[in-house]
Amino acid sequence: MDFPFPEYNLQYMLPEIFLFVWALVVISFDLLSKRNNGSTTGYLTLFGIAIAGLLLGLVGNGKGFGKMFINDNVAVFFKVIFLGAAFMAVGSSFGVMQKKIVNHRGEFYALLLMSTTGMMFLSSSQELLSIYLGLELTTIPLFAMAAFYKDDKLSVESGIKYFIIGAFSSALMVYGMSFLYGLTGSTDLAQMKVAFFKTHLQFGDMGIVMILALIMLAAGIGFKLALPPFHQWAPDVYEGAPTPVAAFLSVGSKGAGLIAFAKIFVDGLYAYHSPDMAPNDWGMLIGILAIAAMVLGNVLAIRQTNIKRMLAYSSIAQAGYIMIGMVALSASGIASVGFYLFIYLFANMGAFAAVAVFEDMTGSCQIKSYAGLARTSPFFSAVMAVFLLSLAGIPPLAGFLAKYYVFASVVDVAQRSADSSWMYWMVGIGLLTTVFALFYYANVIKVMFFSPETSPYKVEAPLPAKAVLAIGVIGVLLFGLYPEPILQFATGISSSLHFMP
Amino acid sequence: MVPISAYLIVAVVLFGIGTMGVLISRNIIVLFMCVELMLNAANLALIAFSRSLNIMDGHAFVFLVLTVAAAEAAVGLAMVITIYNNRESINIDRFNILKW
Numbered sequence: 001m002d003f004p005f006p007e008y009n010l011q012y013m014l015p016e017i018f019l020f021v022w023a024l025v026v027i028s029f030d031l032l033s034k035r036n037n038g039s040t041t042g043y044l045t046l047f048g049i050a051i052a053g054l055l056l057g058l059v060g061n062g063k064g065f066g067k068m069f070i071n072d073n074v075a076v077f078f079k080v081i082f083l084g085a086a087f088m089a090v091g092s093s094f095g096v097m098q099k100k101i102v103n104h105r106g107e108f109y110a111l112l113l114m115s116t117t118g119m120m121f122l123s124s125s126q127e128l129l130s131i132y133l134g135l136e137l138t139t140i141p142l143f144a145m146a147a148f149y150k151d152d153k154l155s156v157e158s159g160i161k162y163f164i165i166g167a168f169s170s171a172l173m174v175y176g177m178s179f180l181y182g183l184t185g186s187t188d189l190a191q192m193k194v195a196f197f198k199t200h201l202q203f204g205d206m207g208i209v210m211i212l213a214l215i216m217l218a219a220g221i222g223f224k225l226a227l228p229p230f231h232q233w234a235p236d237v238y239e240g241a242p243t244p245v246a247a248f249l250s251v252g253s254k255g256a257g258l259i260a261f262a263k264i265f266v267d268g269l270y271a272y273h274s275p276d277m278a279p280n281d282w283g284m285l286i287g288i289l290a291i292a293a294m295v296l297g298n299v300l301a302i303r304q305t306n307i308k309r310m311l312a313y314s315s316i317a318q319a320g321y322i323m324i325g326m327v328a329l330s331a332s333g334i335a336s337v338g339f340y341l342f343i344y345l346f347a348n349m350g351a352f353a354a355v356a357v358f359e360d361m362t363g364s365c366q367i368k369s370y371a372g373l374a375r376t377s378p379f380f381s382a383v384m385a386v387f388l389l390s391l392a393g394i395p396p397l398a399g400f401l402a403k404y405y406v407f408a409s410v411v412d413v414a415q416r417s418a419d420s421s422w423m424y425w426m427v428g429i430g431l432l433t434t435v436f437a438l439f440y441y442a443n444v445i446k447v448m449f450f451s452p453e454t455s456p457y458k459v460e461a462p463l464p465a466k467a468v469l470a471i472g473v474i475g476v477l478l479f480g481l482y483p484e485p486i487l488q489f490a491t492g493i494s495s496s497l498h499f500m501p
Numbered sequence: 502m503v504p505i506s507a508y509l510i511v512a513v514v515l516f517g518i519g520t521m522g523v524l525i526s527r528n529i530i531v532l533f534m535c536v537e538l539m540l541n542a543a544n545l546a547l548i549a550f551s552r553s554l555n556i557m558d559g560h561a562f563v564f565l566v567l568t569v570a571a572a573e574a575a576v577g578l579a580m581v582i583t584i585y586n587n588r589e590s591i592n593i594d595r596f597n598i599l600k601w
Contacts, residue, residue, distance in 0.1 A: 129562050136569045143576050147583060156584045157596045163577055164532060164593075168523050170573075171539035174566055175516055178543045178559075182550030187558045 009064035012071045015055040015079065016120050022048035023113035030106025037105075042094050042464065045109040049087045049116070056083065067188065070126045073492040077338055078123035078259050084345050085251040086116040091468035092353035093244035095360030095461075100149055100242070108148060111141040112248065119256045128177045128187040131260055132170070135224065138256045139166045142249060146241040158240025165223055165233040173220025179213035189268035196269065217264060218285075224257030227323065228292040231316050235304075238312035243359055246308055247352030250315045251345050258322060258341065266329060287327045287426050293320025294429065298436040307355055308365045310440060311348070314391060317437060318344055324430055325406040327423070328413040331494035336405035338490035343390070343402040343479060350472025351387040354380065357461045357469075367444055371451040377459040381448045383469050390476045392441040393434055398480035403434065405487075508549035516542035529581050529591045533574070540570050 010017070026048065030041050056079055061071050089112065097105050118137025125131045143166060147159020181187050184195040219230060226234040238246040265286075297317025304310035322344075325337035357380070359365055374381040390399035407427050414423035461469065479486050515538055522535030544563045551559025585591055 129558070129565060132562075133565060133569065136573070140569075140572055140576055143580065147580050150583050151587060153587055154598055156580070156587060157598055160529065160580050160584050160596065163580055164523075164529070164536075167533070167536045167573055167577065168539075170569075171519070171536050171543065174540060174543040175546065178512075178546040178550065178562075181547065181559060181562070182554070185554050185556055187562065 009062060012059050012062045012064040012124075013069060014059050015052045016117050016124075018055055019048065019052045019113050019117045019120070022052070023110040023117070026113065027106040027110040030109075035103050035106070039094055039097065039464075041105040041109055042090060042097060045090050045113065046087060046464070048113065049083055049090065053080070053083045053087075056080070067190070068127055068130055069121075069124050071124055073495055074259070074262070075123040077489060077493050078255060079120045081255050081341055081345055082116055082119040082123070082252055085248055085255070085349060086112060088345075088349040088353060088468045088471065089244045089248035089252075091464040091471075092247060092349070092356045093242075094464045095357060096242055096244055098462075099360055104148070108145065111145050115139075115141040115145070115248070115252065119252055122256050123259050125263070126189055128181065128189070128264075131263060132174060132177060135173070135256060135260055136170060138253065139170070139224070142166075142245070142253060145245045146237055146249070148242050148245065152240075154240040155242065156240075158237045161233055162237045162241075169220045169223035169230070172216045176213045176216030176220060179209055180217070183210055183213070189263060192268055214265075214269070221257050221261050221264070222289070224253055225261065225319050225323075226254070226257075226316050227289050227319055228296045228316070231293070231296070234316055235309050235312040238315075239306055239309045239365075243308065243352060243356035243365075246312070247349050247356070250311070250348055250352065251341075254315065254319060254322075255341055258337070262326070262334065262337075266326060266334065283327045283329050284422060286323055287422065290320045290323035290327060291426055291429050293317060293323065294433040295320075298433040298440075302436065302440045304440070305367055306365050307367050307370070307444065310367065310444075311351060311355070314437065314440070315348065317433065318348070318391070320433075321403060321406055321430065324410055324426065327426065328409045330409060330413050331491075332405075332412060333409040334494045335487070335490045336402075336409045338493045339405055339483070339486055340402040342486050342490065343398040343476070346472045346475030346479070347387050347390040347397075347399055350469060350476065351384065351391065353465055353468045353472065354384045354387060357459060357465050358457075361459060362457050367447055369457075370444060370448050370455070372448070372453045372455040373457065373459070374449040375454045376457060377455075380459040380461070383473055384448065385445045386473055386476055388441040388444055390480070392438045394438075396477075396480050398476045398478075398483065401480060401483050407431070505549050505553040509546060512542045512546040512549065515539075515545065527592050527594055529584075529593060532593070533577055533581070537570060537574070540566060 026041060026045055029044060030037065056076065059071060061073070063070050090109065101108055115138050118134050122131060122134025122138060125134050143159060143163040146162045147156045149155035180192065184192045186192055186195065222230040237249065241249065294317050297313045297320060301310050301313035301317065304313060322337055322340050325333045325340060327333070355365065358370070362369055386397065390397035393399045393403040407430060410423050410427055414420040519535045519538035519542060522538065523532055526532045526535060544566055547559040547563050551557060581591055588595060
């Protein structure tokens with residue numbers, strides 16, 4: 001008998017395979033050296049991530065495992081972001097390791113690498129099953145990482161909250177997926193699209209079931225993205241979790257949710273519309289979520305006194321800005337989403353790295369402990385200010401361009417389509433919320449620079465953390481003045497996702 | 502032959518019980534069982550669809566969902582033990598240090 005074996009083409013998976021093996025290497029090294037190896041484990045992890053990035057550059061685009069694993073422009077773009085996030089999270093974790101996680105470095109780094117592997121698989125998936133597996137491989141290690149300070153009540157509580165929400169949301173998602181599979185007869189997004197296009201559904205139209213399934217999927221992914229009304233876990237988890245983990249969560253988990261969202265809703269299901277639902281309505285639904293995220297995140301961030309909590313609300317708001325790019329459902333929209341996420345990587349990871357350095361030294365995350373820091377450590381304060389201003393979207397920095405492109409892509413679509421006045425409203429509300437955002441970011445800067453007292457602390461960052469801060473600042477400044485390379489890289493994404501004309 | 506709608510109705514009922522359990526229950530272990538119930542409802546629906554469409558993708562999906570559920574259970578129970586160690590309780594109403 002002759003079985004039609006799919007083409008495996010394992011070489012396209014090389015970066016993922018390498019990262020996974022490297023996770024095992026790191027944990028074995030830690031155990032074999034009797035957990036007595038200083039920062040070597042951390043450097044080993046950084047080295048592994050760098051090698052994985054190199055491999056990613058070498059393998060090129062192609063398909064493996066039948067069509068289950070696709071390395072295209074979208075996948076490569078997001079993989080670069082995930083590897084970058086992992087690199088910067090590891091870089092900012094050295095201080096925490098020395099103070100609090102002395103005896104469990106191997107597990108920490110191995111979990112982080114496995115989570116990164118999951119994100120990378122997710123970016124390459126083209127099919128419900130692999131999307132589900134990728135998301136789970138991303139989040140399950142993160143549950144454990146959030147609760148990594150086993151004796152710290154806050155950390156364990158944040159871990160268990162994250163776990164409950166994560167497990168619940170993935171159960172919702174699987175149930176939604178089961179109906180999608182039942183209605184279209186396939187788990188492959190491309191075939192699903194064909195089924196929708198011909199409105200060739202297996203059990204007739206079943207409009208209401210379809211919409212329920214989509215709501216469940218959206219809820220499942222919304223939890224990962226921390227979009228309102230599924231955002232409540234984010235501030236708690238960011239506050240309790242170790243700071244490098246919160247940093248990794250804010251970019252990595254958000255990116256993972258974003259790519260899953262793009263694959264399922266933008267790429268896979270745009271062709272679906274029932275009699276009572278025009279394709280444009282997709283955009284409006286996403287728009288409502290985006291507005292809710294921007295308003296809620298920015299308004300609630302104002303009253304926070306803990307900087308990690310403030311950054312958590314700010315990241316909810318940032319997710320809102322990112323979703324605005326999705327509303328356009330156009331090639332330039334998706335490119336602006338990519339660009340935004342790339343810049344967000346530098347600014348947010350940088351801000352969290354700075355918070356981590358400060359926390360390692362003082363043990364405090366309160367905004368008021370930053371008072372007068374500019375007098376004793378002016379350089380550090382300036383770096384922190386650059387990150388916050390970029391997150392707020394102040395012109396010469398890259399955050400401004402990111403916001404500009406996102407809004408411009410929506411305005412562009414709004415001009416071309418009829419019945420789009422709501423898009424202008426959305427852009428208006430978005431611009432208004434950036435003013436709120438400026439208020440709380442500037443508050444931290446005010447505390448650091450214009451407080452009458454002089455800080456008792458002088459910030460000394462370990463070398464890897466310094467490197468991360470430098471990468472962040474260079475990224476934010478350089479791509480603010482010279483965005484072309486990233487813009488081109490991001491525009492490449494749209495060629496791999498397919499849109500309405 | 503039992504029609505597919507029968508299986509789907511059982512799945513919906515299971516899913517409903519699971520969801521209500523997650524929202525109502527105060528004990529982490531019970532809550533956790535309810536999540537498993539939701540996953541099993543999804544599995545049942547997948548198998549029913551797979552059988553009636555005669556496409557095997559659903560079966561493969563179910564095996565992997567079961568595997569993931571096991572992995573999740575391992576991490577989850579470990580965390581329940583950790584939190585019991587430092588709180589002496591597994592009632593989620595007690596986990597309220599983190600608040601906005």
